[in-house]
Amino acid sequence: MLIAKASNPARRVRRAKATDADALLLAALLVESSDDAIIGMTARSVITTWNRSAQRLYGYSASEVIGKKGSFLLPIDRLSELERVQKRAASTVGPQEFETKRVHKDGHLVDVAIAVSPIHDKSGITIGISSRSRYISERQRTDTVALEMASIVDSSNDAIIEMTLEAMIQTWERGARHNNGYT
16 A cells, blocks of 8 residues: 655645746736737726736826726716726626727727626625727728628629629629519
8 A cells, every 4th residue: 555645735835825926927917918908997997907908009008097097098978888887897797898989098089899897806796897908990991891892782783693613692682683583
């Protein structure tokens, strides 16, 4: 029968602490290296965390915003949005996602997609809010162009037909219906 020798309990505690410190460092590095703007706030919307992507997206350095209420990022006509987000974050478990506008340091409006999640303590009480933002103006322009092109195609009197390489019809527009007599 083989009996394993018990390891030193103090050594296990030191190892666990080092592991916790490593995990905290890794989490901080993950936030800092994200392409998304990540902002941490208290339950009262005071900014506590601001990564480099937030600086790129909004123009403010971390030292300019940490300790300030996050409301300065909202356009005046969207100030009520912050209160709604705080209330929903306090009452939900998962993230809430929405598209909105925020104000850049130089004053121009930035179109963003935001995911807001509550931050809970060990007992489940909401103690803060985590916000992840992504610039979407380019995507909106692409969507607008796609809608304009679809509108042009649909209003054309020409027979526009989209087919696969196997000659399977994928799209049969209004002009094709009119010119060929088939729906």
